[in-house]
Amino acid sequence: MAKTNLTSRVVAVTGGARGIGAAIAAAFIEAGAKVAIGDIDVHLAEKTAGALGCWSAGLDVADRAGFAEFLDSAAAALGPVDVLINNAGIMPVTPLVDEPAQSIQRQLAINVTGVIYGTQLAIERMAPRGTGHVVNIASAAGRMGFGGVSTYSATKFAVAGFTEAVALEAASSGIVFTTVYPGMVTTELSAGIPDHWLMRSCSPEVVAAAVMDAVRRGRRSVYVPRRLGPVAAVYGALPVRARAAVMGLLGADHRMLDGDADIRQTYESRVGKAHQT
Numbered sequence: 001m002a003k004t005n006l007t008s009r010v011v012a013v014t015g016g017a018r019g020i021g022a023a024i025a026a027a028f029i030e031a032g033a034k035v036a037i038g039d040i041d042v043h044l045a046e047k048t049a050g051a052l053g054c055w056s057a058g059l060d061v062a063d064r065a066g067f068a069e070f071l072d073s074a075a076a077a078l079g080p081v082d083v084l085i086n087n088a089g090i091m092p093v094t095p096l097v098d099e100p101a102q103s104i105q106r107q108l109a110i111n112v113t114g115v116i117y118g119t120q121l122a123i124e125r126m127a128p129r130g131t132g133h134v135v136n137i138a139s140a141a142g143r144m145g146f147g148g149v150s151t152y153s154a155t156k157f158a159v160a161g162f163t164e165a166v167a168l169e170a171a172s173s174g175i176v177f178t179t180v181y182p183g184m185v186t187t188e189l190s191a192g193i194p195d196h197w198l199m200r201s202c203s204p205e206v207v208a209a210a211v212m213d214a215v216r217r218g219r220r221s222v223y224v225p226r227r228l229g230p231v232a233a234v235y236g237a238l239p240v241r242a243r244a245a246v247m248g249l250l251g252a253d254h255r256m257l258d259g260d261a262d263i264r265q266t267y268e269s270r271v272g273k274a275h276q277t
């Protein structure tokens with residue numbers, strides 16, 4: 001398969017101030033791309049951009065007009081956006097019965113609506129050029145439901161279904177669509193949640209390398225680590241009762257709720273503050 005040369009390509013990354021987004025930005029810069037990062041945490045975005053040597057702006061992916069402005073400003077500064085990475089996301093951990101409405105709505109707004117807006121805005125700008133690549137970061141939780149993150153799982157299943165559907169719809173546009181399914185990744189989002197042998201954490205750099213390989217090779221679906229692909233396929237083929245039994249046997253049914261409360265509190269309060277912006 002012919003590989004796409006990333007030199008001087010313009011790559012926009014949402015949620016690029018930290019974690020997986022910052023690692024993706026660093027990897028593309030290293031490959032010679034011109035990178036724009038957008039993040040709701042505008043100060044950290046500026047700091048990260050200064051350290052990496054890229055362009056940055058404040059961005060709330062849940063605000064469609066603001067998202068359009070981000071893409072247009074990035075294009076004015078760097079050139080038309082060739083690759084959009086819809087990475088921004090949040091993961092509050094809570095039993096569903098205790099989850100405030102605001103947490104549910106904010107996850108839907110950022111993890112689902114933000115990805116839909118970004119994809120729609122990217123198609124508007126890329127289709128006239130007949131080329132482009134949209135990468136949507138889902139999660140292993142978008143193929144397997146995990147207790148403690150029911151709303152988050154719903155949002156990631158949505159990203160997977162949405163990306164599959166839009167790829168069919170825009171098949172003749174010249175735009176490539178990729179869904180990425182990382183397992184546990186060592187970032188603030190998963191801080192304090194114990195590792196499981198089946199889902200041992202990997203670094204954000206490993207996810208970034210997989211995203212870059214997907215853009216270079218035009219891959220449609222990427223699991224990180226790769227062995228999660230067959231695991232998800234076998235798991236998905238089981239009847240629902242068998243899936244629940246497997247999760248219980250593996251001790252993975254309530255794993256997310258076994259996190260370190262103090263460490264989780266730091267993340268939850270950061271995400272909670274973002275709810276209010």
Ligand code: NAD
Nearest residue numbers: 015019020039040060061088089139182184185187189190
């Ligand atoms: P993170 O919390 O380290 O970074 C997420 C970034 O997104 C933050 O800088 C945050 O400020 C930004 N953000 C939040 N809301 C935003 C908004 N409305 N608009 C713009 N930016 C916003 O998290 P991460 O682990 O790097 O997660 C990145 C993506 O990877 C998310 O979509 C997440 O669901 C997914 N993911 C993470 C893991 C994991 O274990 N860390 C596993 C699978 C998938």
